[in-house]
Amino acid sequence: MTDRRRIFLLLAPALLILGGLFLGGLGLTVLRSLRYMPALGLTVPDLSAYRAVFASPGFLASLTLSLWIATASTLIAASLALGAALLLRQSFPGRSVISFLVQLNLTVPHIVGAIGILYLFSQSGAFARLAHAAGLIAAPGEFPALTHDSFAIGIILLYVWKELPFITLVLLANLQGIGEDYESVARSLGATRWQSFRHVLLPLLAPGLIAASALVFAFAFGAYEVPLVLGASSPKALPVLAWQAYTDTDLSTRPKAMAMAVVIAGIGLGLLLLGFRTLRRGGPNAR
């Protein structure tokens, strides 16, 4: 058997499934978003669904909200994860407990975390009760709206909670690969502790950090169930808006739903390529 045939046979099932389902699903979404539906006699693709989507104020508000959620969550989670990874790299009492919690958190489904955050931060949640006990508020309504709020604070808190461990684990694995020798070299060449972090460790970690952050951004931008539990009714996060348009009894909104899905896919794909390129370019682990 030649190598080419062997490679083809090894890859064929995976390509068939993912090509068929993923590319098929994506392709159909794109076609439908262009209002190409031969069964209904629509054989000339057009951009009217996109025009309608971008013209509607609800869409722009949702897009902005989703971008805000993804940006804020990613920045906060990534910076905290950097700190957490540097902390967990050293030895101190209780490190194994924290490592266990970090890993545990990775196995918890988003929706469970979202409900936990809801019970903590809602206006009748645990923190509101503590505020009442401290005499800060008299009724639930006086507690600041942290869930179902227009700044999506609850959603961001959930993503910070859930994605911090993910980025931390990626960074810890990278740190293990980098070792401590590069920093030792830097120190013996006269770099201070801060300089060796800033000029040596951080650039070496950057590819992993950027790739993990890109994944977190794409997820926070496109996830459905978290804003469903924690989001405000208006504006809705983009995925919730798209799903609503898709399941509307009025079938004419479906192309708009498809168009929104394409926008989400496009932004996700762009980030994926960005992460891919960063990884290809540098880092001690990328050969």
Added chain:
Amino acid sequence: MTTLSLSGLRKSFPGAATPALQDLALSVESGALTALLGPSGCGKTTTMKLVAGLIQPDAGDIRLDGQSILSLPPERRDVAMVFQNPLLFPHLTVAGNIGFGLRMRGIAPRKIAEEVEEILVRVRLQGLGDRFPTALSGGQQQRAALARALILRPKVLLLDEPLSNLDAGLRDEMRSLIRKLQRETGITTLVVTHDQAEAVAIADQIALILEGRVAQHGPPQDFYQRPVSLAVARFFGGVNFLPGKVAGSAFQSALGALPLPFDRADGPGILTIRPEALRLGPGPAAMMAKVVDSSFLGTQSRVGVTIAGIRLEALVAPETARALTPGTSIGVTLPPDALWVLPPDALWVLPPDQAGVSPDISTA
């Protein structure tokens, strides 16, 4: 020119059975190239890291020109270390790597560029400054790492096994480059190595570390001609050892009384002679021996003989060895000026084939 002195250094690592260093004391000659020699795991690299300030000792002191540097962080010690792996920062170009230390000091970029250009020539990397480290060969990477430390003109330069990652040919080239640059700059330099031949070839002074202590410190030839202990002699390839005692100006052993050309207090000791100093063939003071085995080593042959049940090894020219098949009788001479007496060693045990053999002296 800077004098580096280490005193009473102790260091143990958690989980390790024995301490890496116990009571290490060493005074490194100013402006010289000193080799820290020892088997792997003897604490050489630990010593370097202590001097560089990358780890802290459990006890002891490290002084530069009499000033303790223990409390200083690595970046303020003026000690630059080159690691066994080149460890060039992969995100910086070769020039960026070499200029790293100057940049950390806040030197102006233009000045850095000038100095980098200059040193690139000296380590024969001219024109490669814009490359990234992965585009360099192993030898080039090692030279860039050396330049990265030298450009800082440190008071002390530490080189950890600088040749171990190189092929044989590149090794000679790098060795003479290190030698040349060290002579030109006069920077007090400490080179760690596990290879005694390499230490002899590169260093002005050798400090042999065995079991976390300095076993002997001095010029290379001393380790061959005047080792201070059985362990040192063995590390430098000594094979001929003869138990006995010093009495008057002679050494009493299974081989009878051998006159010593130096004074030594009476008492038990171990007589040693380098295999290359042993002479085979007839002679006025030759003792009759029996050839046991012989092996061809290329430029020399190793011949094993027994006299009175004592095994001795000699390194001789291959043409001499050719006639010496096992069983042949031959005269053996131990030239008096090649003899050396080691202190008795509690750990020394006779090889099994010599244990319990009664002395049976026959002189020719």
Added chain:
Amino acid sequence: MRGERWRLIAGVALAAWLILPFLPLAIWSVAHGWRFPDLLPQELSSKAWAYALSARAGVLDSFALTAGIALATTCLAALIGVPAGRALALYQFRGKGLVTLLLLAPAMLPSLAVVFGLHGVFLRLGLTGTVSGVILAHLVPVLPYMTLVMAAVFSGFDTDFEAQARSLGATSLQTFRTVTFPAILPGLLTGALFAFLVSWSQYLLTLAIGGGRVQTLPLLLFSQSSAGRNDLTAAIALLYILPGLLILIVTARQVTGRGAALARGLGG
């Protein structure tokens, strides 16, 4: 030392933040009416747990269904992902970058990007509303992870072992069974655990393809949550994280390696 103390404080803060959302879930699951502004429930009760674990609530059925779907998805993903991972790790070929991207993208892109189109495809195939349809849909996010982990495993595998076995007279099947499979088994288990958890956590794909007829735990959880049954919701939520916790405890070492494997995949 001062650094030591700061490290400890930061560690405690991190641990507290990680564990915080579980606390109200644990309390709610044993609370009997926990009204604002009570800091703790007036009365504790095992009612929610008793109901959740009873046959009529359907929680256990849903648990079994979710686990069954995740197991089936994992097995399929292993069968398909092992050869694909091998091809990616051990061969160089034209278009490898594109193939890699295609094999990884579905895990990285939000499900929402494909779910509408997938729904359309499955409608035509008559797979909507069926368990097999849901399993097939779960392969979209699961298979990439399996492939990624297996690629990392195979990149550390020396094929000379196989050549050695063949030269000693083993058939290719014997070689796989006795040489290759034992070598990749630890990695395969890691990938399988990961695959299981990814399928176990799916919400949107199950909702869209199952069309409400395939009621997995997250769907049940959401409907209880929107119905305002906090005690029951909390009990189901805790049941829902149980497999992950068990997997973590049983295979602490492998799961640590999972992060590493994932990151290696990212770095490869």
